[in-house]
Every structure is written in structure tokens, then in C-alpha cells.
Amino acid sequence: xxxxxxxxxxxxxxxxxxxxxxxxxxxxxxxxxxxxxxxxxxxxxxxxxxxxxxxxxxxxxxxxxxxxxxxxxxxxxxxxxxxxxxxxxxxxxxxxxxxxxxxxxxxxxxxxxxxxxxxxxxxxxxxxxxxxxxxxxxxxxxxxxxxxxxxxxxxxxxxxxxxxxxxxxxxxxxxxxxxxxxxxxxxxxxxxxxx
Numbered sequence: 672x673x674x675x676x677x678x679x680x681x682x683x684x685x686x687x688x689x690x691x692x693x694x695x696x697x698x699x700x701x702x703x704x705x706x707x708x709x710x711x712x713x714x715x716x717x718x719x720x721x722x723x724x725x726x727x728x729x730x731x732x733x734x735x736x737x738x739x740x741x742x743x744x745x746x747x748x749x750x751x752x753x754x755x756x757x758x759x760x761x762x763x764x765x766x767x768x769x770x771x772x773x774x775x776x777x778x779x780x781x782x783x784x785x786x787x788x789x790x791x792x793x794x795x796x797x798x799x800x801x802x803x804x805x806x807x808x809x810x811x812x813x814x815x816x817x818x819x820x821x822x823x824x825x826x827x828x829x830x831x832x833x834x835x836x837x838x839x840x841x842x843x844x845x846x847x848x849x850x851x852x853x854x855x856x857x858x859x860x861x862x863x864x865x866x
Contacts, residue, residue: 693841697829708819711789717846717866726838728830741820
């Protein structure tokens with residue numbers, strides 16, 4: 672468990688988890704942690720989105736500069752109330768890569784998603800979407816050039832960790848799992864089945 676700080680504390684309810692209001696609420700680690708920015712990892716989140724505005728972020732750890740680093744799990748659309756979710760990851764110098772393998776979440780419905788990132792085999796992302804206890808759907812995309820973030824705090828419920836918070840998440844977040852290795856699709860599906 673990492674110590675987290677926030678100036679705009681989300682609320683907690685037993686029924687829904689932690690509520691993020693889409694405009695000011697987020698959690699942030701109190702300092703950079705290499706343990707949350709490993710060369711390969713799996714991250715799994717479970718949440719209920721409520722008509723997120725443009726680019727609402729579930730989880731973010733990224734840094735800018737001459738070399739871009741890190742990633743953001745977020746709503747890929749610039750249009751409000753369109754719920755296509757995916758991952759944006761670093762390719763080093765130049766631009767952020769928006770993973771073309773997206774999943775669509777229904778507003779107000781349970782939504783769990785898992786990602787694998789790995790620098791050793793470039794970037795392999797597996798997205799598993801589970802909505803309201805329906806079967807998980809797996810999509811895979813191979814990219815290149817993923818680099819972990821350096822010297823930035825990690826955020827839940829907001830993005831753009833290289834500067835002030837932005838792209839706030841609107842809805843409930845019930846679970847966030849970070850594994851410092853790539854777990855298998857079967858292991859991911861088992862965890863998603865418990866959420």
C-alpha cells in the first residue's frame with residue numbers, strides 16, 4: 672500500500688466504491704515510486720463510468736520532455752459521453768501512441784479492463800472488458816517503444832501526471848491492481864470474474 676495524498680478527496684460508499692466527480696477528485700502518490708513504474712506490468716481496474724467528459728483518466732503515470740515516458744488508461748474520445756476506453760503509451764521521442772484496440776463501456780454499468788505493457792518485447796497490450804458479468808472479451812495489439820515514467824507521481828482518477836491534474840474521471844472506481852509482471856490472459860480473466 673502506498674501513501675496517497677489529494678487536495679480534492681473523493682468520497683467513499685460501501686455500495687459503489689470511491690466516487691470521483693469528474694472535475695476535482697483524484698488520488699496521487701506522495702512521491703515517485705519505481706515499483707509503480709516497472710519495465711513490464713499488468714494493471715487491472717474495475718469501475719462504473721458516468722458519462723465521462725473528454726479523456727477521463729482512470730490511472731496515469733507519465734512524464735514529458737525530450738523523451739516521453741509512461742502511460743495513461745483513459746477514455747480515448749475527445750467527445751463527451753462517448754465511452755471508448757484504451758491506453759495511451761510512450762514511444763520515446765515524438766508522440767504518444769493511442770492503442771487502436773479499444774473497448775466500449777456503457778455509462779452507468781460495471782466496467783473492468785486489464786492491460787499488459789512490456790518493454791522487453793516492445794509493447795504488448797491485452798485489453799479485457801467485462802461489463803455487468805458478461806463474458807470477458809480479449810483484444811491484443813503489438814506496438815513498439817514503451818518506456819516507464821520517471822520522477823512523477825502516479826494518479827488515480829485524473830491524468831497528465833507531468834503537470835497539474837487534468838482529464839478527471841467521472842464515476843466510481845472500486846478496484847485498482849498493479850502487478851510488476853505480465854500475468855496471463857487466464858489469470859486476468861479469473862481476477863475480472865471476481866470483481
